[in-house]
Amino acid sequence: MHILVAGGAGYIGSCCSEYLLDRGHQVTVFDALLNGHREAVDPRANFIEGNLADLEIIHQAIRDSRPDGIIHFAAFIEVGESMQDPLKYFRNNVSNALNLCQAACDNQVRKIVFSSTAAVYGMPEHIPISESEPTFPINPYGEAKLMFEKILRWQHDLRGLQYTALRYFNAAGASQKYGEDHHPETHLIPLIMQAAEGKREQISIFGDDYDTPDGTCIRDYIHVLDLAQAHLLALENEFCGSLNLGSGQGHSVNAVIDMVKKVTEKDFRVEVKARRPGDPARLIADSSAARDILGWKPQFDNLESIVRSAWAWRQRHPDGYIS
């Protein structure tokens, strides 16, 4: 297949592009390089620098490259920032994404696979979380992702566009070539690694008084290459709708810190701080639908292998990407 990857210079988009190329597919990366990195674009891919805000550019990119499918990763990702500047999130993650959707439909692209999030569930009542859990986002980031899922569903119902929305839990880990390099970094595993590298004085635990066995929040960490596998399967599959992607295993913040200490063989200061507003105590996926429908088989089945891959990438890229 020829696949257009919007946001292919970002963390998950770069790993996914590499995964597709390794399997013989042709890839066109479309990225504005606002948060993505030119170095994270696989040299085997065609690269178009462009912003989804510009309908003509994405229209032309799709007209020229004639992709069989599109994977849409291009979005702002910071939950906290979305609370400070909601319109920034609705403008980019909904309004600009509409241009991609329109260009795809106008050019008869068969399918869009959309990068969605567990944040659509907000504070879920049932753990593990299945797709039948009600969606009540508690921040503009999650709301914008849910809005675009609904837009895709209407385009499916009314215009015949095929789509799969993949709701990731906590993406983590790295491939041999590509990894996580956000500015600013807000995610737990890279922040702990910065502490292990001596680049930050300490790691803060945001609350140790949750209703969990050790009092710290529990999350479901899923390897970025397992996410990549699911995107390819979703492109190949006729299923239209939303699917959760997680490992089904929960790890507390304390357990993740201990794992990073074990893998890196480094010690560092850990400090307990106040809760971060909007953090649910537990988020664990029920991904049985993705396994059953797509035949998805995650390869990284434990936290240690995820953390090891992230650490190996950081050791090869001690300063992240340069560009």
Ligand code: UFG
């Ligand atoms: N945490 C700390 N200290 C830190 C950073 C994080 O204790 O310095 C804690 C958080 O409070 C949370 C856990 O570590 O309990 C994981 O936090 P992350 O910020 O790494 O990830 P989140 O679970 O908040 O968010 C992730 C994605 C979002 C997505 C969300 C919904 O980053 O994009 O999952 O599933 F919306």
